[in-house]
Amino acid sequence: MNRTTLSLIAGTAALAAVTGFAALTTPDAAGSDTAEAAAQQPVERTSLLCPAPSTSDLAETSYTSFTPVTKGTGSSGSAELQSATQESADGTSSGKSGKKKAAKPVLTPKEPGTPATGDTSGGDAPALVGTAEGKSAPGWTVQETTEVVAGIGRGLQGVNCTAPETEFWFPGVSTTADRTDYVHMTNPDDSAAVVDIELYGKDGALESTVGEGITVQPHSSEPILLSTLTGEKQDGLTVHVNVRSGRVGAAVQALDDKVGGDWLAASTDPAGSLVLPGIPKDATDVSLIAFTPGDTDADLKVRLASPSGLITPAGHETLHVKSGMSTAVDLGDVTRGEAGSLVLTPTDQSVPVVAALRVIRGKGTKQETAFIPATSSVGARATVADNSAKGTTLSLTAPNGTAKVKVTASAGSEGGTTATQTFTIKSGTTQDVEAPVPSGLKGTYALTVEPLSGGPVYAARTLAATEDGIPGFTVQTLPDDRGTVAVPKADEDLSVLQK
Numbered sequence: 001m002n003r004t005t006l007s008l009i010a011g012t013a014a015l016a017a018v019t020g021f022a023a024l025t026t027p028d029a030a031g032s033d034t035a036e037a038a039a040q041q042p043v044e045r046t047s048l049l050c051p052a053p054s055t056s057d058l059a060e061t062s063y064t065s066f067t068p069v070t071k072g073t074g075s076s077g078s079a080e081l082q083s084a085t086q087e088s089a090d091g092t093s094s095g096k097s098g099k100k101k102a103a104k105p106v107l108t109p110k111e112p113g114t115p116a117t118g119d120t121s122g123g124d125a126p127a128l129v130g131t132a133e134g135k136s137a138p139g140w141t142v143q144e145t146t147e148v149v150a151g152i153g154r155g156l157q158g159v160n161c162t163a164p165e166t167e168f169w170f171p172g173v174s175t176t177a178d179r180t181d182y183v184h185m186t187n188p189d190d191s192a193a194v195v196d197i198e199l200y201g202k203d204g205a206l207e208s209t210v211g212e213g214i215t216v217q218p219h220s221s222e223p224i225l226l227s228t229l230t231g232e233k234q235d236g237l238t239v240h241v242n243v244r245s246g247r248v249g250a251a252v253q254a255l256d257d258k259v260g261g262d263w264l265a266a267s268t269d270p271a272g273s274l275v276l277p278g279i280p281k282d283a284t285d286v287s288l289i290a291f292t293p294g295d296t297d298a299d300l301k302v303r304l305a306s307p308s309g310l311i312t313p314a315g316h317e318t319l320h321v322k323s324g325m326s327t328a329v330d331l332g333d334v335t336r337g338e339a340g341s342l343v344l345t346p347t348d349q350s351v352p353v354v355a356a357l358r359v360i361r362g363k364g365t366k367q368e369t370a371f372i373p374a375t376s377s378v379g380a381r382a383t384v385a386d387n388s389a390k391g392t393t394l395s396l397t398a399p400n401g402t403a404k405v406k407v408t409a410s411a412g413s414e415g416g417t418t419a420t421q422t423f424t425i426k427s428g429t430t431q432d433v434e435a436p437v438p439s440g441l442k443g444t445y446a447l448t449v450e451p452l453s454g455g456p457v458y459a460a461r462t463l464a465a466t467e468d469g470i471p472g473f474t475v476q477t478l479p480d481d482r483g484t485v486a487v488p489k490a491d492e493d494l495s496v497l498q499k
Contacts, residue, residue, distance in 0.1 A: 039486070039487055039488075040380075040484040040485070040486060040487075041072065041484060041485060041487045042070050042071075042072050042073045042135075042137070042138040042483060042484055043137050043138050043482065043483060043484065043485050044133060044134060044137055045131070045132070045133050045137050046131070046132045046133075046137040046138075046140045046163070046482075047129075047130065047131050047163055047164055047188055048081075048130040048131075048132075048140065048141075048142050048161040048162065048163060048249075049084075049127070049128070049129055049130070049161055049162055049163070049164060049186040049188055049248075049249030050063070050081070050127060050128035050130070050142060050144050050159075050161035050186075050249075051127050051144070051159065051184035051186060051221065051223075051249070051251050051253065051263075052125060052126055052127045052184060052221055052223065053120070053125050053144055053146045053157070054123055054125070054146050054148060054153075054157070055123045056123050056148050056151055056152075056153070057122050057123045058148055058149050058150055058151060059121065059122060059123055059125075059146050059147070059148050060119070060121050060146065060147050061119060061120045061121070061125055061144065061145065061146040061147075062117060062118070062119045062144075062145050062146075062386065063081065063106055063107055063117065063118045063119065063120075063128075063142060063143070063144055063145075064115050064116070064117050064142065064143045064145075064385040064386040064413070064444055064446075065079065065081060065107055065109040065110075065115065065116045065117075065118075065130075065140070065141075065142050065385070066114075066115040066116075066140075066141055066142075066383060066385040066410060066446040067079065067109065067112040067113075067132065067135075067136050067137070067138070067139060067140045067141075068112060068113070068138070068139045068381065068383050068408075068410070068446070068448050068481070068483070069112045069113045070112065070135070070138040070139060070483055070484075073112075073134065073135035073138060074134055074135055075135065076134045076135065077112075077132070077133055077134025077135035077136035077137065078109075078132070078133055078134065078136055079109035079130065079131065079132035079133070079136040079137075079140060080105055080108075080109070080130060080131060080132075081105055081106050081107055081109070081118075081128050081129075081130040081142060082105050082106070082128065082129055082130070083106070083126040083127075083128060083129075084126055084127040084128060084129045084186055084187075084188075084219055084220055084221050085126035085127065085220065085221070105118075106118045106120065106128055109132070109136060109140075112135055112136060113410060113411060113418070114410065114411045114413070115385055115386075115410060115411075115412070115413040115443070115444055115445060115446050116413060117386075117413045117443065117444060126221070127184065127186045127220075127221030128142075128161070129186065129188045129219065130142060130161065137483075138481075138483035138484065139381060139383055139448075139481035139482075139483035140481075141160060141161075141383045141384065141385050141446070141481065142160070142161040142385070143158065143159075143160055143161070143384065143385040143386040143476070144158065144159050144160075144161060145157070145158045145386050145463065145474065146158070147465065147467070147472065149467060152180060152255045152256070152257055152261070153180070153253075153255030153256065153260060153261035154260055154261075154470070155260030155261065155262070155368040155369070155467075155470060155472040155473075156260075156262070156368070156463060156464070156465055156472035156473055156474045157253070157261060157262045157263055157474055158262065158263060158386075158463055158474030158475075158476055159251055159263035159265060159474075159476070160265065160384070160476050161249070162249045162250070162251065162265070162266075163249065163482070164186075164187075164188055164189075164247040164248055164249050165243075165247060165248070165249070165250075165266075166242075166243040166247050167240075167241065167242055167243065168239075168240070168241040168250045168266040169238065169239070169240055169241075169266055169267045169269075169270070169291070169293075169354040170183070170238065170239040170240075170241070170250075170252045170264055170266055170267065170356070170373075171236075171237075171238040171267055171289040171290060171291050171326065171354055171355055171356040171373075172236065172237075172238075172254070172264055172287075172289040172356040172357075172358050172371055172373075173199075173226055173237045173238070173239050173252055173254060173264065174226075174234070174235045174236070174237060174254065175199075175226055175227040175229075175230060175232065175233050175234055175237065176233050176234065176235055177233065178256060178257040178258065179227075179235075179254065179255065179256055179257075180225070180227075180255045180256075181225070181226045181227070181252055181253065181254045181255070182223045182224060182225055182226065182252065182253045183197060183223070183224050183226060183239060183241060183250060183251075183252050184221060184222075184223045184224075184250065184251055184252070184253060185214075185216050185221065185222050185223075185224070185241065185248040185249070185250050186216070186220070186221040186222075186248055186249045186250075187216040187217065187218060187219065187220055187221070187222075187246060187247075187248050188219065188247075188248075188249070189218060189219075189246055189247065190218050190219070191218055191245075191246060192215050192216065192217055192218055192245075192246065193215070193216040193243055193245060193246030193247060193248050194213055194214070194215055194216075194243070194244040194245045194246065195213075195214045195215075195216060195241060195242065195243050195244065195248060196211060196212050196213065196214070196240075196241075196242045196244060197211040197212075197214060197224060197226075197229060197239060197240070197241055197242075198211060198239070198240040198242070199211070199226065199229060199230055199237055199238075199239055199240075200237060200238045200239075200240070200291060200324060200325065200326045201232065201234045201236075201237050201325070201326055202234065202236065202325055202326060202327070202328075203325060204324050204325050205324065206229075206230045206232050206234070206237070207230065207231075207232075208229045208230045210228070210229055211229045211230075213244070216246075216248055223253075226239065226252075235328065236287070236289050236326055236327075236328030237326055238289065238291035238326040238354070239252065240293070241266075250266065251263050251264065251265055251266070252264040254369075254371065256369055258365075258367070259360055259367040259368065259369045260367065260368040260369045260470070260472070261369055262369055262370040262371055262474050262475075263371070263474070264356060264371040264373065265371070265373050265476075265477070266373060267354040267355060267356055267373040267374045267375075268354070268373070268374050268375050268376045268479070269352075269354075269376075270292070270293055270294075270352030270353060270354050271352055271353065271374075272345075272346050272350030272351060272352060272353070273343075273344060273345045273346065273350070274343075274344045274353060274354075274355050274374035275305075275341060275342070275343055275344075275374065275375065275377075275397060275399055275458045276288075276341060276342040276343075276344075276355060276356070276357050276372050276373070276374050276375070277341040277372070277375065277395055277396075277397045277430065277458040277459060277460040277477060278341060278372060278393075278395035278397075278430075278459070278460025278461070278462060278475055278477070279334070279335050279339075279340045279341060279342065279357065279359060279372065279395075280335070280359065280361060280393070280462055280464075280473065280475070281335050281337055281338050281339045281340070281432065282335075282337065282361055282471075283333060283334070283335055283359050283360065283361055284333055284360055284361060284362065284363060284367070285330070285332060285333065285359075285360040286330075286331045286332065286333070286334045286335070286357055286358070286359050286360075287328060287329065287330050287331065287357065287358040288302075288319070288328065288329050288331055288342065288355065288356075288357055289326060289327070289328045289355065289356055289357075289358065290319060290321045290326075290327050290328075290344070290353055290354070290355040291321065291325070291326045291327070291353065291354050291355070292321050292322075292323055292324075292351050292352060292353045292354075293324070293352065293354070294323060294351055294352055295323055295324075296323055296349070296351050297320065297321060297322050297323050297351070298320075298321040298323075298346070298351035298352075298353050299318060299319075299320055299321075299346065299347040299348060299349075299351075300318060300319045300320075300321065300344045300345065300346060300347065300353065301317070301318055301344070301345045301346070301347050302316050302317060302318060302319050302342070302343075302344060303342075303343045303344075303345070304334060304335070304340045304341070304342060304343070305340060305341045305342075305343050305397050305399055305428055305429055305430040306335075306338050306339070306340050306429065306430060307338055307339055307429055307430060307431060308429065309426075309428045309429055310343065310399070310428040310429075313331055313334050316329060316331055316334075318347055319344070321351075321353060339395055339430045339431060339432040340430050341395065341397040341399075341430040341458065341460075342357060343399050344374075354374060355373075355374045356371055356372065356373040356374065357371065357372040357373075358370075358371055359371070359372060359475070361471040361473055362470060362471045366469045366470045366471070367470075367471075368470055368471050368472050368473060370462075370473050370474050370475045371475070372460065372475050372477065373477065375458060375460075375477035375478075375479050376479040376480060377456040377457060377458050377479070377480065378405075378449050378450075378451055378456075378457045378458065378459050378478055378479070378480060379451075379479070379480025379481075380450070380451075380480060380483075380484065381448060381449070381450045381480065381481055381483060382448070382449050382459060382478035382479060382480055382481050383446055383447065383448045383449070383478070383481055384446065384447055384461045384476055384478050385444070385445075385446040386444050386446075386463065387409075387435075387444055387445050387446065387447055387461070387463075388444055388445075388463075389437050389441055391463055391464045391465055392435065392447075392461065392462070392463060392464075393432050393461065393462040393464070394407065394432070394433050394435040394447060394449075394459065394460075394461055395430060395431070395432050395433075395459065395460045395461070395462070396423065396425050396430070396431050396433055396449070396457060396458075396459050397425070397429070397430045397431075397457065397458040397459070398425040398426065398427055398428070398429065398454065398455050398456070398457055398458075399427075399428060399455070399456070399458070400427065400428075400455045400456060401427045401454050401455025401456075402424065402425065402426050402427045402454050402455065403424070403425050403451055403452075403453065403454030403455050403456070403457045404422065404423070404424050404425075404451070404452040404453045404454055405422065405423050405424075405425060405449060405450070405451050405452065405457055406420060406421075406422050406449075406450045406451075406452055407420070407421050407422075407423065407433065407435055407436060407447060407448070407449055407450075408420045408436070408447070408448045408450070409435065409436040409437055409438050409445050409446075409447055410438065410445045410446040410447075410448070411438055411445065412438050412440075412441040412442045412443045412444065412445050413442075413443030413444050413445065414442035414443035415440060415441070415442035415443065416438035416439060416440045416441040416442055416443075416445065417438055417439045417440060418438060419436035419437060419438055419439055420436060421433075421434075421435070421436040422452070425454075425457065427455065435447055447461065449478055458477075458478075459477070459478035460475055460476065460477045460478060461475070461476050461478065462474070462475050463475075463476075
């Protein structure tokens with residue numbers, strides 16, 4: 001037995017701290033103390049991918065980078081966010097002459113605790129690939145916010161840049177004539193990724209041959225217009241992005257001819273119970289789209305977590321979701337002027353489901369659209385960037401037990417000092433809280449949510465900006481920032497066994 005074999009456990013633990021993409025568990029034979037032996041350590045490297053923001057020449061896009069201060073990190077660290085277009089493995093890009101030149105960063109992230117901003121304009125802004133290391137990695141978040149003043153998809157569009165994964169579910173897309181929906185896939189790695197895109201409608205899988213084996217080249221982004229994958233025109237579809245080899249970041253840009261548009265982030269992994277937090281209280285129409293990928297139908301109890309508790313929407317007490325078929329239901333103005341979150345639970349047998357909401361604000365010709373996917377809980381900590389003193393709403397939901405939550409406003413990107421406030425969210429309720437604002441704020445700031453006690457907390461942030469009477473808005477959920485990873489502790493130095 002050589003030293004490499006003997007030090008396998010220690011090496012595996014170190015790898016978990018470096019990648020930060022998965023928590024490790026030791027075999028059951030290790031005994032019942034395994035969980036106690038694992039320690040949470042800050043991740044040492046994080047990757048984020050931002051889709052190309054818009055094809056409109058009237059688009060104005062801002063990027064905000066933020067890393068919360070995390071205990072246990074070292075003194076050094078760095079982060080960068082660069083164009084994915086024609087980027088090579090050594091971080092350079094090719095110009096018209098074919099010679100390599102240094103890729104200019106869109107923004108330069110600042111020290112943990114302070115946001116950094118950058119912007120682009122027009123319709124040729126590329127997708128971005130970002131990497132953070134050391135003290136800049138734990139909880140790193142980048143928000144992409146685009147304002148389009150006219151044309152298809154006009155309004156406010158926002159998305160949190162995502163970590164690369166191998167599977168994504170997007171309930172709520174469309175291939176109808178009034179919708180232009182693209183799935184954007186960005187590959188951060190040195191080798192090509194191969195991806196299958198599957199579409200599911202009200203009668204099951206839609207026939208498509210061109211959605212199989214799509215190649216996303218290294219360090220590049222590939223937008224796929226969903227209506228080109230099938231001849232069927234349907235609303236309320238569910239898209240499954242499955243990566244055969246490699247990994248990508250993925251998000252859907254859903255643009256409507258009449259009611260604006262926004263980014264649809266992926267639903268959380270299929271689960272028996274789901275929470276969709278942060279429906280704006282002035283929503284005029286809310287549609288629920290759900291899908292179960294298994295072989296068994298799902299029967300769900302539909303409830304709204306309101307400021308006063310869990311209530312059942314009249315006429316929508318339950319939802320039956322047939323296996324392999326995308327199901328859509330119009331809930332109307334379900335919030336009725338109050339903050340709300342949708343809670344889906346099984347009526348009997350638990351069947352894994354994915355879901356999202358399409359939300360409309362405004363009336364007539366002055367309507368705007370946003371999407372809220374089912375999300376995981378805040379967990380240990382979650383952060384959202386690009387907040388302003390006006391137009392920011394933070395929504396907190398505690399569906400299964402009263403929770404105490406600390407909310408911290410970071411320093412401003414151009415000045416201001418941090419502020420903190422604690423809230424108690426009663427069991428079964430949703431509260432639009434008066435989030436703290438940095439003292440002497442200049443620029444934008446980040447909000448960090450940390451549960452202190454009680455049941456699980458779900459959160460969402462709404463950005464709103466009215467332009468020419470159109471209530472532009474975008475909603476981002478706040479899942480756990482995966483800033484730490486569980487690393488098993490070694491009970492003994494195994495290298496002594498080779499003596």
